Amino acid sequence: MVVIPTLSLDQLNEADQAAFTQLLDGIYEHSPWIAEATWAKRPFASLAHLKHALAQTVREASVAQQLGLIRAHPELAGKAAVAGELTAESTNEQSQAGLTHCSPDEFARLQQLNADYNAKFGWPFILAVRGPRGTGLTRQQIITTFARRLRHNADAERAECLRNIHRIAEIRLNDKFGVAPTDGNQILDWADALAAHTEGTGDNGLDGALPLTLTYLTPEHQSAATQLQIWMRVCGFDEVKLDAVGNVVGVYHGTDANATRLLTGSHYDTVRNGGRYDGRLGIFVPMACVQALFKAGKRLRYGIEVVAFAEEEGQRFPATFLGSSALVGDFQPEWLDTVDAQGISVRQAMLDAGLSANLDDIRALARQPQRYLGFVEVHIEQGPVLHALDLPLGVVTGINGSVRFNGEAIGVACHAGTTPMPMRHDAALAVAEIALMTERRARDDAHAPDGPSVGTVGVLHVPQGSINVVPGRCQFTLDLRAPTDAQRDALAADVQTFTTTVAERRGVDIHLTQTMVAAAAPSDALWQQRWEAAVSSLGLPVYKLPSGAGHDAMKLHQILPQAMLFVRGGNDGISHNPLETITNDDAQLCVDAFMHLLENL
Numbered sequence: 001m002v003v004i005p006t007l008s009l010d011q012l013n014e015a016d017q018a019a020f021t022q023l024l025d026g027i028y029e030h031s032p033w034i035a036e037a038t039w040a041k042r043p044f045a046s047l048a049h050l051k052h053a054l055a056q057t058v059r060e061a062s063v064a065q066q067l068g069l070i071r072a073h074p075e076l077a078g079k080a081a082v083a084g085e086l087t088a089e090s091t092n093e094q095s096q097a098g099l100t101h102c103s104p105d106e107f108a109r110l111q112q113l114n115a116d117y118n119a120k121f122g123w124p125f126i127l128a129v130r131g132p133r134g135t136g137l138t139r140q141q142i143i144t145t146f147a148r149r150l151r152h153n154a155d156a157e158r159a160e161c162l163r164n165i166h167r168i169a170e171i172r173l174n175d176k177f178g179v180a181p182t183d184g185n186q187i188l189d190w191a192d193a194l195a196a197h198t199e200g201t202g203d204n205g206l207d208g209a210l211p212l213t214l215t216y217l218t219p220e221h222q223s224a225a226t227q228l229q230i231w232m233r234v235c236g237f238d239e240v241k242l243d244a245v246g247n248v249v250g251v252y253h254g255t256d257a258n259a260t261r262l263l264t265g266s267h268y269d270t271v272r273n274g275g276r277y278d279g280r281l282g283i284f285v286p287m288a289c290v291q292a293l294f295k296a297g298k299r300l301r302y303g304i305e306v307v308a309f310a311e312e313e314g315q316r317f318p319a320t321f322l323g324s325s326a327l328v329g330d331f332q333p334e335w336l337d338t339v340d341a342q343g344i345s346v347r348q349a350m351l352d353a354g355l356s357a358n359l360d361d362i363r364a365l366a367r368q369p370q371r372y373l374g375f376v377e378v379h380i381e382q383g384p385v386l387h388a389l390d391l392p393l394g395v396v397t398g399i400n401g402s403v404r405f406n407g408e409a410i411g412v413a414c415h416a417g418t419t420p421m422p423m424r425h426d427a428a429l430a431v432a433e434i435a436l437m438t439e440r441r442a443r444d445d446a447h448a449p450d451g452p453s454v455g456t457v458g459v460l461h462v463p464q465g466s467i468n469v470v471p472g473r474c475q476f477t478l479d480l481r482a483p484t485d486a487q488r489d490a491l492a493a494d495v496q497t498f499t500t501t502v503a504e505r506r507g508v509d510i511h512l513t514q515t516m517v518a519a520a521a522p523s524d525a526l527w528q529q530r531w532e533a534a535v536s537s538l539g540l541p542v543y544k545l546p547s548g549a550g551h552d553a554m555k556l557h558q559i560l561p562q563a564m565l566f567v568r569g570g571n572d573g574i575s576h577n578p579l580e581t582i583t584n585d586d587a588q589l590c591v592d593a594f595m596h597l598l599e600n601l
């Protein structure tokens with residue numbers, strides 16, 4: 001389809017308020033107040049800037065105004081659709097999604113969902129039916145999303161409706177501006193095609209999203225690696241190879257083939273039932289950049305080395321970061337002898353995959369830091385922060401340091417009916433106090449200069465607990481993370497001190513055993529500034545956040561300056577789940593930001 005632009009930024013920037021509002025008519029359904037209020041925020045440096053400013057106007061509006069905007073929308077496949085009373089834009093979107101061709105069963109189901117939804121929330125269900133790729137969700141995806149969102153509470157659902165309205169507006173604006181996120185589309189298509197390499201098949205019923213599992217060196221993992229090599233060659237990389245641990249490495253030479261290189265990449269393995277962007281996005285974005293450079297016949301003064309790491313998630317074998325560990329010379333020889341659930345060792349899996357399993361070959365993968373400028377990684381946020389702020393990109397200030405403990409409280413199990421409250425030594429309540437204190441203490445760091453801390457009691461178990469017995473034993477875990485090691489240690493020390501206090505006051509023995517500690521990896525100041533400049537160049541506000549999850553960059557941190565860029569995830573930022581999603585427009589912004597970084601080194 002050839003899109004004829006009917007609108008430009010110059011037109012909007014030069015328009016008076018009335019003309020501006022007229023030009024944006026139909027972008028937000030029956031709600032000219034959004035354009036009117038956004039007019040004052042001119043001039044817009046980019047389409048992304050305009051989209052963000054419009055969303056900002058809605059964020060700043062009252063709840064009543066927001067609900068008015070939501071109520072200005074028609075029901076999906078509702079009476080208005082049937083009676084042909086929709087705006088031209090809505091008719092186009094609903095018919096593209098096939099909603100005008102529902103089977104009688106689907107139509108009945110949608111009517112029931114509409115009725116239930118309206119009864120619960122009092123406004124119509126809003127969904128950007130053209131979806132993350134802009135080509136339309138299937139009717140089944142629409143129905144399962146509808147049913148899932150019916151379980152939200154009202155505040156969360158109102159926010160989700162507004163985000164869908166912004167996505168609808170984004171697609172309508174793209175149409176008016178005659179722009180298509182070509183690289184973003186390419187990335188979503190690569191992600192879909194790579195997700196076809198999965199262990200096991202079948203639909204798990206989550207919005208029609210297929211489950212994806214790809215663990216180290218399975219046949220599917222090997223075929224995914226082959227696919228990546230084929231794509232890298234098509235993109236125009238000069239050297240493409242599979243290394244001794246199964247990483248796929250592509251090099252695009254600089255003007256001098258021996259020039260120092262920028263190292264980038266992320267992992268292509270997944271957790272069980274994972275998402276298709278976790279890790280992979282950080283491979284696809286630089287691939288799209290190299291493809292663009294190659295097509296334009298351009299060489300940079302330095303080389304670009306993209307590594308698709310074979311293993312990061314630690315799913316098949318009891319070791320993690322196998323791929324990036326090899327690059328920093330930290331691959332542990334004993335890992336070769338660890339075995340999976342079937343008793344197959346890493347060594348055997350390597351031999352079966354045609355790799356040498358020779359320790360010298362693995363050691364040879366260690367990179368010489370002086371040959372590289374640094375390491376950058378693009379990653380899906382895997383959290384709800386950017387999504388909730390209507391921000392497509394975020395600059396990572398560092399990867400949180402973490403510490404984990406296993407804990408056990410031993411009190412006295414006794415009769416729930418006969419033991420007076422002051423005479424109890426309840427092990428579970430002691431742990432409950434620790435859990436609440438951990439929450440409170442971590443929240444105290446909300447405005448810490450280096451970023452907030454997080455603390456979680458993920459396991460709280462009363463062995464052989466019974467309804468009429470005061471818990472005599474409670475097993476629990478503690479996971480504490482903070483942007484610096486000092487902040488993490490201060491948090492851990494406070495929790496430990498409190499644990500001692502609770503133990504004494506309640507007459508309960510509590511033991512904490514540290515099971516893991518990982519150093520924080522703060523972003524390199526200069527590389528972080530380069531990401532900030534890149535985001536700024538797109539007309540977007542620079543939002544900085546720490547990474548709560550570990551990433552390959554944490555490993556590369558051992559030998560190179562590093563910094564990461566996050567992109568928001570849809571569906572409340574859910575990750576390690578087939579519902580993980582990003583839009584083609586956000587993927588495009590990642591490519592644009594990466595290109596800016598490359599061209600301004």
Ligand SMILES: [Zn+2]
Binds near residue numbers: 267278279312379551
């Ligand atoms: Zn990841």
